[in-house]
Amino acid sequence: MTNTRSLIRRAALGGTAVAAALVLAACGSDNGSDTGSDTGSGARTSASAGAEDTAGAHNDQDVSFAQGMIPHHQQAIQMSRMAAGQASSAEVKDLAARIEKAQDPEIGTMSGWLESWGEDVPSSMPGMDHGGGHSDDSGMPGMMDIEDMDELMEASGKGFDTMFLTMMVEHHEGAVEMATTEKDKGRYGPAKELADDIITAQNAEIEEMNKLLGKS
Template sequence: MTSTRSLIRRAALGTTAVAAALVLAACGSDDGTGSGSGSGSGTQTSASASAEDTAGAHNDQDVSFAQDMIPHHQQAIQMSKMAASQASSAEVKDLASRIEKAQDPEIETMSGWLESWGEDVPSSMPGMDHGGHSGSSDMPGMMDAEDMDKLMKASGKGFDTMFLTMMVEHHEGAVEMATTEKDKGQYGSAKKLADDIITAQNAEIEEMNKLLGKS
């Protein structure tokens, strides 16, 4: 009888020990200790590798594209904002509104790339605050401070013609920059944006030339 009780007691103790071990194992997984720490470090390693892949999948051309296209877009938006109060044509106002709505999000996207790459994000817009900035002359289609001043003082049909003429040149410059990115860039998202810019702005160039009576 004593022997039987002893066996039962040992079995009970054994069951308790196994249950305790299972509880400890579960706790270890929950708080990141024990076996859980292995999976945690694996996740961190995966995230680090992903960040490295993103940072490493670009080249100098991608950086130049984003750093140049941001102020280029900023100037187009500034020109477009003028149209709301200075243009006389409803078509010009509508076009300007579409340009602003399309290019503002693209600025945010390119700024995000530069930040993730650890590169400088342009904060000023050549042609307005810094018309003599050396960077403005390096970007095709950029208006200088004198051009922007003339546009700011124009109104009515005079503004319409000036805006369309300048914006055609501005868009042609953006298409040129985007074409270079498609040819020489490495970052997939930047090359895709460049392709979108070429498609959208070539269509707007055609639209503006029609408004100017050139086609």
């Protein structure tokens, strides 16, 4: 009889242990599933945020880049338009036409960004209207002051060619500097891409202008 009770007790304990093990296994499975689900959700959220940052997020540097590069481009276009009637070199006229063709659409693109961000769009280059004694206080590298622009406007022939090329090299170097800052510190993907395009195109034009000036 005693042996029979012992067997029954052992069987019961064994059954309890098996049941407990099954419950723990089930809990472990549920927790693992929940953890995996949470991790997946977190990953999806992070991926979505990353996509949003890439697609549309911008920072103060992006705004400064657009607001500075618009008048910078406007001045380059103003200088280039002078070449049509004042330059003597076909190469200078061709270069000036290419500068205007490239930079005018970029002004429209950057203006669109600023409008979409609710930021001010520069209406004109500082001093472009030749009003009142402006000097280059814009803080933008490579910008010509009003006296430089007046001198270029009064020049013609080979004198204009040399002055235009010399000034435009400096102007382009300033634009490359601004674009490099945007690449390093900007956040808005399209603005950083435009900055990269500006660096590539204007460095090539600097090399071309230096050759025309006989410097390389």
